[in-house]
Amino acid sequence: MNEKRSADNRRVLVRMLVVAGLMFGFGYAMVPMYQKFCEVTGINNLLNADDPLRNTQVDTSRTVTVEFDANLHGLPWSFKPGQSSVEVHPGELVHVVYRVNNTRDYPVTGQAIPSYGPQLAAAHFRKLECFCFSRQTLAAGESREMPVVFVIDPTLPKDVNTITLSYTFFEVAGTVAEPAQKMTRPGA
Amino acid sequence: MEATHVHGAGHAHGGDHAHHPKGIMRWITTTNHKDIGTMYLWFSFTMFLVGGVMALILRAELFQPGLQFVEPEFFNQMITLHGLIMVFGAIMPAFVGFANWMIPLMIGAPDMAFARMNNWSFWLLPPAGILLTASMFVPGGAAGTGWTLYPPLSIQMGIGMDMAIFAIHILGMSSIMGSINIVTTILNLRAPGMTLMRMPMFCWTWLITGYLLIAVMPVLAGAVTMLLTDRHFGTSFFNAAGGGDPVLFQHIFWFFGHPEVYIIALPAFGVVSHVIPAFARKPLFGYTSMVYAIAAIALISFIVWAHHMYVVGMPVAGQLYFMYATILIAVPTGVKVFNWVATMWRGSLTFETPMLFALGFLFLFTIGGFTGLVLSNTAVDVQLQDTYYVVAHFHYVMVAGALFSAFAAVYYWLPKWTGHMYDETLGKWHFWLSFIFFNIAFFPQHFLGLAGMPRRIPDYALQFTDFNQVSTIGAFGFGLSQLLFLYIVLKTIRSGEKAAAKPWEGATGLEWTVPSPAPYHTFEEPPVLTEAKGHA
Numbered sequence: 001m002n003e004k005r006s007a008d009n010r011r012v013l014v015r016m017l018v019v020a021g022l023m024f025g026f027g028y029a030m031v032p033m034y035q036k037f038c039e040v041t042g043i044n045n046l047l048n049a050d051d052p053l054r055n056t057q058v059d060t061s062r063t064v065t066v067e068f069d070a071n072l073h074g075l076p077w078s079f080k081p082g083q084s085s086v087e088v089h090p091g092e093l094v095h096v097v098y099r100v101n102n103t104r105d106y107p108v109t110g111q112a113i114p115s116y117g118p119q120l121a122a123a124h125f126r127k128l129e130c131f132c133f134s135r136q137t138l139a140a141g142e143s144r145e146m147p148v149v150f151v152i153d154p155t156l157p158k159d160v161n162t163i164t165l166s167y168t169f170f171e172v173a174g175t176v177a178e179p180a181q182k183m184t185r186p187g188a
Numbered sequence: 189m190e191a192t193h194v195h196g197a198g199h200a201h202g203g204d205h206a207h208h209p210k211g212i213m214r215w216i217t218t219t220n221h222k223d224i225g226t227m228y229l230w231f232s233f234t235m236f237l238v239g240g241v242m243a244l245i246l247r248a249e250l251f252q253p254g255l256q257f258v259e260p261e262f263f264n265q266m267i268t269l270h271g272l273i274m275v276f277g278a279i280m281p282a283f284v285g286f287a288n289w290m291i292p293l294m295i296g297a298p299d300m301a302f303a304r305m306n307n308w309s310f311w312l313l314p315p316a317g318i319l320l321t322a323s324m325f326v327p328g329g330a331a332g333t334g335w336t337l338y339p340p341l342s343i344q345m346g347i348g349m350d351m352a353i354f355a356i357h358i359l360g361m362s363s364i365m366g367s368i369n370i371v372t373t374i375l376n377l378r379a380p381g382m383t384l385m386r387m388p389m390f391c392w393t394w395l396i397t398g399y400l401l402i403a404v405m406p407v408l409a410g411a412v413t414m415l416l417t418d419r420h421f422g423t424s425f426f427n428a429a430g431g432g433d434p435v436l437f438q439h440i441f442w443f444f445g446h447p448e449v450y451i452i453a454l455p456a457f458g459v460v461s462h463v464i465p466a467f468a469r470k471p472l473f474g475y476t477s478m479v480y481a482i483a484a485i486a487l488i489s490f491i492v493w494a495h496h497m498y499v500v501g502m503p504v505a506g507q508l509y510f511m512y513a514t515i516l517i518a519v520p521t522g523v524k525v526f527n528w529v530a531t532m533w534r535g536s537l538t539f540e541t542p543m544l545f546a547l548g549f550l551f552l553f554t555i556g557g558f559t560g561l562v563l564s565n566t567a568v569d570v571q572l573q574d575t576y577y578v579v580a581h582f583h584y585v586m587v588a589g590a591l592f593s594a595f596a597a598v599y600y601w602l603p604k605w606t607g608h609m610y611d612e613t614l615g616k617w618h619f620w621l622s623f624i625f626f627n628i629a630f631f632p633q634h635f636l637g638l639a640g641m642p643r644r645i646p647d648y649a650l651q652f653t654d655f656n657q658v659s660t661i662g663a664f665g666f667g668l669s670q671l672l673f674l675y676i677v678l679k680t681i682r683s684g685e686k687a688a689a690k691p692w693e694g695a696t697g698l699e700w701t702v703p704s705p706a707p708y709h710t711f712e713e714p715p716v717l718t719e720a721k722g723h724a
Binding site: 009016017025026041 | 409
């Protein structure tokens with residue numbers, strides 16, 4: 001009887017010790033488990049930045065077409081929008097580019113002036129970044145991609161469905177390093 | 189004395205005394221479950237006084253706003269040691285002590301299943317207690333992180349932190365060995381005829397607590413080992429500088445920490461399930477549902493850990509899940525509370541000290557349970573996290589719950605242990621002083637928490653002064669009342685009316701069939717069970 005009982009006791013002891021050992025291992029196993037869990041669910045990824053900031057005011061119920069136009073006023077450049085138009089929701093942050101190329105063999109400085117059609121859109125067109133904010137000097141033969149970052153204000157009147165953004169590049173007088181006689185001014 | 193024995197109890201009593209060592213060696217080498225139970229209880233009471241003095245230092249500092257007595261660093265160390273000592277040094281060993289003393293008597297076993305391991309699991313405790321208290325005196329002082337040991341602070345502290353970690357390792361080993369012993373004893377050593385469903389409720393609560401301990405203490409050991417290697421061996425489990433994540437510690441810690449709450453509470457439930465039927469003179473209402481409720485509480489306790497950490501930045505879906513799961517625990521707990529109340533319904537109630545403490549438990553634990561439900565609501569918890577409301581909540585559960593139940597157990601079984609009746613008048617004084625001062629100490633803390641007073645801070649805004657002063661007065665009253673308890677116990681050991689084998693008219697169970705005091709050896713031959721001696 002006693003022999004049997006102590007054998008029974010030892011069996012329970014061994015089982016319990018195994019469970020205790022496994023649970024000690026389980027504590028460590030939680031480390032990769034949580035890592036995997038966070039990786040799969042995308043929670044708490046310390047190595048990546050948080051979600052990029054989103055504008056929570058985006059009005060997804062309407063879509064506005066923005067068309068891009070590019071004009072030159074007496075500059076020896078080629079100047080084109082990277083895309084002819086984009087569809088945007090008011091409140092959404094939009095990135096577009098314009099391409100410009102100085103076709104001459106001397107540097108030229110220009111300044112772009114925006115205009116809007118219809119004109120009342122100007123008050124609702126918020127540019128955060130634009131090449132038109134400053135003068136652009138292009139070296140001989142240089143080409144460049146120039147960004148425009150904008151948001152269309154959700155207060156844009158409902159009947160405006162298309163906005164045309166038009167830039168015209170003007171030469172900035174007196175900034176040209178080359179002799180003036182080389183320059184031609186059509187229409188002047 | 190021998191004349192009152194049931195079968196087998198105490199036959200070898202006289203003959204065995206000849207070869208046990210006397211004096212200190214008796215206690216160091218003993219393998220007797222009654223000796224070891226006694227040592228657990230005295231150790232627990234000693235640590236209770238040590239942790240209590242620490243609590244009084246905290247309350248003295250909080251009597252007035254500003255810094256009066258201690259530096260903030262020392263205040264933090266007292267917070268930490270008070271928590272660790274009370275949880276691991278006082279409450280847990282107390283219930284292991286009751287288990288050692290009473291489980292073999294309740295199930296008719298001669299001793300615990302592994303008597304030598306039992307000795308070893310007790311004697312691990314004093315070194316751990318010494319490590320914890322001595323860590324106050326090393327350079328940098330004791331751990332000042334709070335008992336939860338959250339990194340990054342716990343990675344940065346001095347050698348006191350290492351001592352706390354080792355103390356936790358030792359306490360964990362002791363608990364695991366103790367609970368293996370208890371589980372094995374209950375599973376294998378029951379008297380013939382005592383099926384699991386005829387077992388006294390205290391044994392049931394300890395069987396399930398034993399499983400909980402075996403499952404979660406190793407996880408805590410793993411968590412603090414990771415802290416240790418982060419501190420000294422260049423790993424980066426929790427160290428953000430090396431790619432680790434401090435929040436991971438909280439997840440691992442509370443996987444241990446929440447079941448720990450029930451490790452403390454379940455044996456307390458077990459004691460109350462004996463005391464209330466004894467003094468209501470009715471069998472426990474709903475025995476089977478009690479067993480299922482205990483099992484349900486234990487299982488659910490594994491899936492609610494993150495309600496301690498609603499504010500770490502978890503997704504709303506996670507918060508909702510943990511909230512609902514936590515609220516679910518109220519169902520089996522409610523079953524237990526209603527069963528105790530139903531046990532008293534139309535019973536012949538008398539209000540001796542054990543019954544008073546059991547009723548105090550029932551009333552105050554229910555309040556603590558309700559504030560727990562409040563805190564489980566994630567939207568509310570975001571406001572109350574780390575305020576005094578939380579402090580009030582868990583002291584209602586731990587002190588008025590577990591500690592009052594332990595007092596009930598001591599008064600209930602003291603006649604069996606000492607052979608003397610305690611002084612009933614003094615016992616009632618002890619209860620009423622404890623009950624009133626406890627509420628004076630902790631009830632105002634609900635208001636402080638709702639008003640936004642943060643926990644673990646030695647200073648506070650002026651408008652919190654009144655409630656803090658009330659609380660401090662209550663805490664000192666409660667602390668001093670416990671000296672009365674010590675006096676009562678010592679007086680009972682030395683003198684007092686002779687106790688009968690069954691001093692309580694309504695008590696049932698095998699432990700009352702052996703004489704009082706219980707002889708050194710009992711049930712060397714298993715008792716014969718009759719219907720009446722089945723479960724309590």
